[in-house]
Amino acid sequence: MESSTRPAPKDTGLSPGTRSSMLGLMLIAPTVLVFCAVIVYPLISAIYLSLFSIYTPTMEGDWAGLSNYKVLIQSGEFWRSFGNNLVWTVGTLTLQIVFGILVALVLHQNLWFRSLARSLVLFPYFLSTVVAVLVWRWLFNDLYGVLNHFLMWTRIIDMPIDWLGTMPNAMISMILVGAWKYFPFVVIAVLARLQTIPDELYEAATIDGAGPVARFRDITLPQLREVLVVIILLRTIWDFKEFDLIYLLTGGGPVISTQTLPLMVYKEAFALNQMGSASAVAVMMMLFMLVFMFFYLRKAED
Amino acid sequence: MAGQRSFARKLMFNAFAWTIVLVIVFPLIWMILTSLKPQSELFMIPPGFFPEQVTFEHYWRLLTETPFLTYLRNSTVLATATTLIVIIIATLGAHSLTRFAYPGREFLARAVLFTYLLPSVVLILPLYFLMINVGLGNTLASLVIAYTTFALPYALWLLRSFMAGIPDDLEAAAMVDGASRMRAFVDVILPQALPGIISTALFTAILAWNEYLYALVLVNSDDVRPLTTGVMSMLVTSFNIEWSLLMAASVMMSVPLIFVFVFLQRYLTRGFGAGAVKG
Amino acid sequence: MSGISVQGVSKSFGDVQAVQAMDLEVAEGEFVSILGPSGCGKTTLLRMLAGLEFPTEGQISIGGQVVNDKSPADRDIAMVFQSYALYPHMTVAGNIEYPLKKRKVPKAEREERIRQAAAMLKLEDLLGRKPRELSGGQQQRVALGRAVVRDPAVFLMDEPLSNLDAKLRSHMRAELIQLHRRIGRTMIYVTHDQLEAMTMSDRIAIMHEGALQQLATPKEVYARPANAFVAGFIGMPPMNLVDAKLDGDGNLSVFGRQYRFVASDGPGHSGEQTVKVGFRPEDVVLRDDGEAARVAIVEPTGHEVIVVFEIDSARIVGRVSPELDLKADDQVRLAPRVERIHVFSGTDGDRLGGVHSEG
Numbered sequence: 001m002e003s004s005t006r007p008a009p010k011d012t013g014l015s016p017g018t019r020s021s022m023l024g025l026m027l028i029a030p031t032v033l034v035f036c037a038v039i040v041y042p043l044i045s046a047i048y049l050s051l052f053s054i055y056t057p058t059m060e061g062d063w064a065g066l067s068n069y070k071v072l073i074q075s076g077e078f079w080r081s082f083g084n085n086l087v088w089t090v091g092t093l094t095l096q097i098v099f100g101i102l103v104a105l106v107l108h109q110n111l112w113f114r115s116l117a118r119s120l121v122l123f124p125y126f127l128s129t130v131v132a133v134l135v136w137r138w139l140f141n142d143l144y145g146v147l148n149h150f151l152m153w154t155r156i157i158d159m160p161i162d163w164l165g166t167m168p169n170a171m172i173s174m175i176l177v178g179a180w181k182y183f184p185f186v187v188i189a190v191l192a193r194l195q196t197i198p199d200e201l202y203e204a205a206t207i208d209g210a211g212p213v214a215r216f217r218d219i220t221l222p223q224l225r226e227v228l229v230v231i232i233l234l235r236t237i238w239d240f241k242e243f244d245l246i247y248l249l250t251g252g253g254p255v256i257s258t259q260t261l262p263l264m265v266y267k268e269a270f271a272l273n274q275m276g277s278a279s280a281v282a283v284m285m286m287l288f289m290l291v292f293m294f295f296y297l298r299k300a301e302d
Numbered sequence: 303m304a305g306q307r308s309f310a311r312k313l314m315f316n317a318f319a320w321t322i323v324l325v326i327v328f329p330l331i332w333m334i335l336t337s338l339k340p341q342s343e344l345f346m347i348p349p350g351f352f353p354e355q356v357t358f359e360h361y362w363r364l365l366t367e368t369p370f371l372t373y374l375r376n377s378t379v380l381a382t383a384t385t386l387i388v389i390i391i392a393t394l395g396a397h398s399l400t401r402f403a404y405p406g407r408e409f410l411a412r413a414v415l416f417t418y419l420l421p422s423v424v425l426i427l428p429l430y431f432l433m434i435n436v437g438l439g440n441t442l443a444s445l446v447i448a449y450t451t452f453a454l455p456y457a458l459w460l461l462r463s464f465m466a467g468i469p470d471d472l473e474a475a476a477m478v479d480g481a482s483r484m485r486a487f488v489d490v491i492l493p494q495a496l497p498g499i500i501s502t503a504l505f506t507a508i509l510a511w512n513e514y515l516y517a518l519v520l521v522n523s524d525d526v527r528p529l530t531t532g533v534m535s536m537l538v539t540s541f542n543i544e545w546s547l548l549m550a551a552s553v554m555m556s557v558p559l560i561f562v563f564v565f566l567q568r569y570l571t572r573g574f575g576a577g578a579v580k581g
Numbered sequence: 582m583s584g585i586s587v588q589g590v591s592k593s594f595g596d597v598q599a600v601q602a603m604d605l606e607v608a609e610g611e612f613v614s615i616l617g618p619s620g621c622g623k624t625t626l627l628r629m630l631a632g633l634e635f636p637t638e639g640q641i642s643i644g645g646q647v648v649n650d651k652s653p654a655d656r657d658i659a660m661v662f663q664s665y666a667l668y669p670h671m672t673v674a675g676n677i678e679y680p681l682k683k684r685k686v687p688k689a690e691r692e693e694r695i696r697q698a699a700a701m702l703k704l705e706d707l708l709g710r711k712p713r714e715l716s717g718g719q720q721q722r723v724a725l726g727r728a729v730v731r732d733p734a735v736f737l738m739d740e741p742l743s744n745l746d747a748k749l750r751s752h753m754r755a756e757l758i759q760l761h762r763r764i765g766r767t768m769i770y771v772t773h774d775q776l777e778a779m780t781m782s783d784r785i786a787i788m789h790e791g792a793l794q795q796l797a798t799p800k801e802v803y804a805r806p807a808n809a810f811v812a813g814f815i816g817m818p819p820m821n822l823v824d825a826k827l828d829g830d831g832n833l834s835v836f837g838r839q840y841r842f843v844a845s846d847g848p849g850h851s852g853e854q855t856v857k858v859g860f861r862p863e864d865v866v867l868r869d870d871g872e873a874a875r876v877a878i879v880e881p882t883g884h885e886v887i888v889v890f891e892i893d894s895a896r897i898v899g900r901v902s903p904e905l906d907l908k909a910d911d912q913v914r915l916a917p918r919v920e921r922i923h924v925f926s927g928t929d930g931d932r933l934g935g936v937h938s939e940g
Contacts, residue, residue, distance in 0.1 A: 469664055480683030482652070483652075
């Protein structure tokens, strides 16, 4: 018997089930440690900081209680930033969804060089935001930007447009660039779902007399509903907290016309050196996001 | 006749579809073209589409006259270190979350998902203090630590769904065949999870490579800046903006990504399949 | 001494009681099937024997040694999984070699034993292939090869044939019977397919809702089911079970006809009670003095005909000769064969006995 040559397992006095649980806990331990150090601690710390009035360079300050929050709630800038945040999120998300579904439907068809087309469409999503913004700022350049030249050449406009320096142009440009950068996420997810809809469903509908429009409305859309809910929740969360793209494209300007909450956090902390009130903005922002995070977590459970 | 008409329809559809694709990638084509034009051609009115004269002078200047190579080195170190650390911790963690039973496991899984959605901007203020207090201010190490805040939950979540897809029976079979629990992990689970681990590593590396906010806040000198903040500082500091130089830098920054797209795309696709793609 | 002894074993997952107070004694070299509907706890029991799950209560011994705390590696068992669980990244040879490697068998001996196992299971030409390049039947044989190669004291099999098509399944049944005869090891075979259990086993353990219902030879299980569940589970089509009244004097009334109850092989009865009377389809006979019935459905299978009869609103399934040439809506008279009537308790379903005569 081979088993007799094996040393008996060490008698630890623990049941095998417990021994296995302990191994499991050992394996998760590094994760838990890192989580506590770089996520849980800072998270609690952020809430704690928001109760102080702290000068960033010296990192010293006094207890302020809830006064940071009181100031915020009465501040026009905070609500303006929150409003901008909503406009940006709703605007760019809508474009992402509409355009994402459209492109996914096109790429789902039998296209020449389909896999090349798919790769090209996905590319902006993986591109560094820095690169995306640099490219777009060059396209948007008021004197030498190709966008203005093209629009003037086609006679759509007769004067160059200041894409980033005036309102509402800056917000629209921002929403457009956001849509360009992030719609591939929708394409990926919708395309994956489209591929799982059985052809029999379409064949059955065709036999029942449904035309292309009816097939899309009665089969494709209902089948996409589940995945769209998840996409919308995820993208809402991500678009709401977007910092890089807005900071790099407009910096929140002109003045604070495109400033969203994440930008306000950064400005308070590192331009105005008010670490305490910056934390308060961050905490408030997280509270708004918790609603969506809660719905997403509930969805993810299923 | 019918064949001709269907071919015409096919042609029309392809023209339509490829127009959309080309509009989407036009900014990237323009980026490449601009980087190859001499400075003087940028200011022609109207601008020419193709460069009249192809030049690599901007790339040469980028490598010799700017700190680009330092940024490149920093970004490479950052992406590699972050990916290595995160993948090791997350692989063990995901194995634990998928194959072991202990109290609190479900809570942990949910916490992972929660942190995966957490905005960096909330964590960054305390992390900034923390790094300065422990003497890591303005170092690459501080960025590696900061990057784990988003990379670890992300990698754990991806790997968890990859590893949940490996049948339980495989581990059981290895144990019946005489392997210990950890031996079964190494002999059977790891080889099965390898494609998933590779795609998670790719996604993690891309995230680290593209990260901007932490780099903006936590480091402020050229010798530790990664490409993202480094290239951006070239824009801010130069007196007149040299677009062709910036476009050359953008192209260079995207080279690793192009490499991944061309040679490792099946791993990216597998990652989408696992359900989570970070924005 | 490589028998198995399961004593008072229970297993619960949270609130779910998967196996309850299970006792099972298996002799060395015996082929025992564990049969039951899905979710009856049979796979959990097998996994506890393997050491992949641990009992909440009770004791498991293999070869006279208590193995409760032993890991699978230390139990001298081999297991064939329903999914085969072949290691996808290893070749067929690698898969078969793995258990030997883990037990530190020297290289030369490993190769010899792989060769033997491959010869026994006709795998010689496939040794270099990966599992995904094999057909279902071939994968099945590799899984068997991985178990056989170690020559373990006990083989555990978890529905090993359920992923094969019908023809291959009947072929593999024969092969498994031969394999068992040749190596003579103890085998525990989990299945939900009564045909497999009936044809292959020395004894069958029938489980339902985590509890053992009956442990007996296939013949016994068929002829004298221990309770109404076993009666209804074994046999295709299953046994007819009809409600009936049993009075204090042992008079049984079924469809208005009187029988004398006999407790010869059951615990008997006390006082008046409702019971379930069972008789198999093949024990339904057409007789002129039988009960009036209408033919509802006729299903010819070739050598016999399955007929559903209606007596009032009750449905009785019978297995009759095609020569009778019954058609739907025919009126017939039928009765069960007296000596083949089973009587079960109306409350807990336990076997009470049979009947010995009419009247």
